[in-house]
Amino acid sequence: MPTVSVENYLKAILHLHEEGKVQVSTTELAGRVRATPASTSAMLRKLGDKGWVIYRKYRGVHLTNEGRRIAMNIFRRHRLWECFLVDHLGFEWDEVHEIAEELEHVGSRDLTNRLDAFLGFPKLDPHGDAIPGPNGRFRSVAARTLLSEAPKGIELVVVGVVDGRDSFLRHLGILGIALGTRVTLETRHAFDGSLEVRFSENGDVQVLSPSVTARLWVDQSNPEPIIVFPEPEDEEPNSGYPSV
Amino acid sequence: MPTVSVENYLKAILHLHEEGKVQVSTTELAGRVRATPASTSAMLRKLGDKGWVIYRKYRGVHLTNEGRRIAMNIFRRHRLWECFLVDHLGFEWDEVHEIAEELEHVGSRDLTNRLDAFLGFPKLDPHGDAIPGPNGRFRSVAARTLLSEAPKGIELVVVGVVDGRDSFLRHLGILGIALGTRVTLETRHAFDGSLEVRFSENGDVQVLSPSVTARLWVDQSNPEPIIVFPEPEDEEPNSGYPSV
DNA sequence: ATCAATTTTTAGTTAAGGCTAAAAATCAAA
DNA sequence: TTTGATTTTTAGCCTTAACTAAAAATTGAT
Ligand SMILES: [Mn+2]
Ligand SMILES: [Mn+2]
Ligand SMILES: [Mn+2]
Ligand SMILES: [Mn+2]
Numbered sequence: 001m002p003t004v005s006v007e008n009y010l011k012a013i014l015h016l017h018e019e020g021k022v023q024v025s026t027t028e029l030a031g032r033v034r035a036t037p038a039s040t041s042a043m044l045r046k047l048g049d050k051g052w053v054i055y056r057k058y059r060g061v062h063l064t065n066e067g068r069r070i071a072m073n074i075f076r077r078h079r080l081w082e083c084f085l086v087d088h089l090g091f092e093w094d095e096v097h098e099i100a101e102e103l104e105h106v107g108s109r110d111l112t113n114r115l116d117a118f119l120g121f122p123k124l125d126p127h128g129d130a131i132p133g134p135n136g137r138f139r140s141v142a143a144r145t146l147l148s149e150a151p152k153g154i155e156l157v158v159v160g161v162v163d164g165r166d167s168f169l170r171h172l173g174i175l176g177i178a179l180g181t182r183v184t185l186e187t188r189h190a191f192d193g194s195l196e197v198r199f200s201e202n203g204d205v206q207v208l209s210p211s212v213t214a215r216l217w218v219d220q221s222n223p224e225p226i227i228v229f230p231e232p233e234d235e236e237p238n239s240g241y242p243s244v
Numbered sequence: 245m246p247t248v249s250v251e252n253y254l255k256a257i258l259h260l261h262e263e264g265k266v267q268v269s270t271t272e273l274a275g276r277v278r279a280t281p282a283s284t285s286a287m288l289r290k291l292g293d294k295g296w297v298i299y300r301k302y303r304g305v306h307l308t309n310e311g312r313r314i315a316m317n318i319f320r321r322h323r324l325w326e327c328f329l330v331d332h333l334g335f336e337w338d339e340v341h342e343i344a345e346e347l348e349h350v351g352s353r354d355l356t357n358r359l360d361a362f363l364g365f366p367k368l369d370p371h372g373d374a375i376p377g378p379n380g381r382f383r384s385v386a387a388r389t390l391l392s393e394a395p396k397g398i399e400l401v402v403v404g405v406v407d408g409r410d411s412f413l414r415h416l417g418i419l420g421i422a423l424g425t426r427v428t429l430e431t432r433h434a435f436d437g438s439l440e441v442r443f444s445e446n447g448d449v450q451v452l453s454p455s456v457t458a459r460l461w462v463d464q465s466n467p468e469p470i471i472v473f474p475e476p477e478d479e480e481p482n483s484g485y486p487s488v
Numbered sequence: 489a490t491c492a493a494t495t496t497t498t499a500g501t502t503a504a505g506g507c508t509a510a511a512a513a514t515c516a517a518a
Numbered sequence: 519t520t521t522g523a524t525t526t527t528t529a530g531c532c533t534t535a536a537c538t539a540a541a542a543a544t545t546g547a548t
Contacts (some may be wrong), residue, residue: 005505026526039506041527046504058513058526089358102350110342114333249535272498283536285497290534302496302543 002052004105007074008033008041010052011104013063013069023060039109049230071110071134078104079125079132080115087119093126093179109134127169128160128179128217147185148193148213155184155200160217165235175206182221246296248349251318252277253287254296255348257307258315267304316380317356322348323376324359326423331363335421337370353378371413372404372423372461373476391429392437392457398442399428404461411449412459419450426465 002010012032019041048055052067063071081103087094099151113134114120123139125131133139150156158181161168172178182200189196193210200221246254256276260268274284290298296311307315326349358379360366367374367383372446377383388403405412416422426444433440437454444465456473 027524035505036507037526038508038528045527080418084354089355089362089512091354093356095354099350099352099355102352103347106343106346106350110335110339111329111333111343111508114335118333247534271494279535280537281496282498282538286533289497 001107002070005043005050006047006050007070007105009040009047010063010067010071011074011078013053013061014068014075017068025060025064029061032198057064066157069136072132072138075129076116076132076134076136077106077112079129080112080119080122082125083119083122083131084115094166094173096126097164097166124160126179127164128158129164142215144219146214147197147216147218148184148195148210149206150185150218155182155221157182157221158216158219161218162215162217171212175208175212176204177216183218245351246314249287250291250294250296251314251349253291253316254307254311254315254361255322257297257305258312258319261307261312269304273305294379313380316376316382318348319373320360320376320378320380321350321356323373324356324363324366326369326371327363327366327375329358338410338417340370341408341410348482366480368404368424371408372402373408388461390458391427391441391452391462392439392454393462394429394462399426400462401426402460402467403463406459406461415456419452419456420448421460427462 006208009029013024014031015032021028026040026044027037029044029223030037033040035043044053044055044061047053047061047067051064052070053063055061078100081100082093083098083123085091085099086093091099116134122131130138144159144163145157158177158179160179161172163190183197184200185195186198186205187196188194189207193213194207195210195213196205196207198205253273256273257268259276259301260272265272270284270288271281273288277284279287288297288299288305291297291305291311295308296314297305297307299305322344325344326337326340329343330337335343360378366375373466374382387487390406391400391402394400402421402423404423405416420443427441428444429439430442431440432438433451437457439452439454439457440449441452442449
């Protein structure tokens with residue numbers, strides 16, 4: 001069983017992979033786990049010995065399949081607990097991260113799976129991040145775009161945040177933005193890439209800086225999803241999927 | 245903030261106090277925390293330095309007020325989580341202790357209090373143990389007797405277990421005993437103090453060994469508690485309690 | 489009061505996981 | 519390609535919380 005500290009390192013490496021880094025540098029990882037590069041270097045050798053990362057001195061690390069599996073399970077626990085805290089204990093989305101940082105290390109598989117069921121098998125956590133399934137893989141990859149790269153004139157809905165820090169979440173609160181907020185992109189200002197957006201709810205217009213728009217995931221707002229998954233018809237007894 | 249290990253020592257000392265030991269010996273404590281007496285001796289010096297226990301070499305320890313406050317809070321968190329696991333995640337009462345041993349160390353006060361409210365401010369955990377309130381003191385002391393010391397001929401209800409080990413709880417399951425089971429004590433056998441009890445539900449009679457009856461808390465079964473707390477009347481506008 | 493058994497403490501190690509300071513490797517600019 | 523800046527590793531040390539073995543204190547029985 002990995003210790004709490006080891007779990008935090010593996011999780012941080014997976015976070016960096018998710019941000020596009022194929023190889024993770026010692027110093028960048030050190031910053032994420034709030035340790036010195038020296039301590040991180042020592043830890044990486046141990047993680048390599050355990051078979052959880054591929055580590056070549058001076059060349060950075062990446063997770064092995066086994067390391068990824070462990071880290072995905074920590075994502076899973078963290079995000080399920082965040083759902084519980086918001087949906088059932090009445091916390092705000094900017095209050096739950098630190099608590100989930102502790103709960104994520106309670107390792108009982110039975111607990112995790114029952115919590116998942118209790119929550120109704122959620123696909124996304126309160127910040128719009130995907131929740132891995134019991135097999136340690138993401139259940140689905142949603143189609144989403146950064147607001148900063150979205151097209152003009154189409155109504156968009158905020159479906160997630162790139163940056164989950166409490167300070168950013170509270171800033172969104174001040175701007176009147178939450179998950180589910182609908183906006184339409186009106187103008188892109190040349191000066192610094194600021195975006196003028198219209199809020200569907202009240203028609204208000206605000207100018208959002210790139211530091212905000214590049215941290216928001218949006219999706220096209222489909223106001224009336226008539227039929228998302230068509231009902232299976234009697235004429236088609238076998239759809240090609242295994243029946244279990 | 246106490247470490248996980250320190251919390252486990254303080255909790256174990258409180259357990260022994262609750263079992264009637266005014267002073268706790270190094271060796272007995274060592275047995276409870278599954279460490280050697282040597283390790284325990286070293287820890288006790290540290291706990292004394294921190295002001296959480298009174299420790300005199302070769303004389304044993306007891307908790308200070310501050311130490312008791314910390315330990316009671318661990319009882320509180322442990323027992324609230326056990327309620328959550330049984331009442332909301334569908335665990336059996338013999339499956340929750342180990343998981344709660346981990347959850348109890350998640351220290352957020354806000355989390356604990358919100359969990360308490362979510363559960364409806366329960367007074368007892370799934371094993372019938374009292375749950376301390378947010379002030380770190382028991383909310384009420386229930387009147388209860390060991391089944392081994394209960395009077396004959398009166399219908400009794402099982403309200404708690406002295407021994408929460410999974411093995412004992414499963415043994416109770418085999419005997420058909422759970423919290424709320426109603427029995428009447430029929431005969432006390434001279435040989436070893438075994439008790440013949442009649443189960444109210446089906447009239448069955450079983451002989452229970454002292455190793456079982458001395459580990460069960462029972463209370464008199466009051467079949468119809470007409471009015472436990474009388475409704476306040478209009479004639480008494482101020483009952484003496486602050487109205488909050 | 490003595491002495492043997494038991495309990496408890498001390499002494500000396502170990503393993504994890506941190507740290508600082510110094511050395512070594514890599515990278516980038518001239 | 520040399521060299522200076524940056525990154526990374528190594529060396530040495532610290533703290534917590536374990537352990538075993540040995541010494542010391544307490545206890546209980548003669
Ligand atoms: Mn989080
Ligand atoms: Mn999240
Ligand atoms: Mn328990
Ligand atoms: Mn309990």
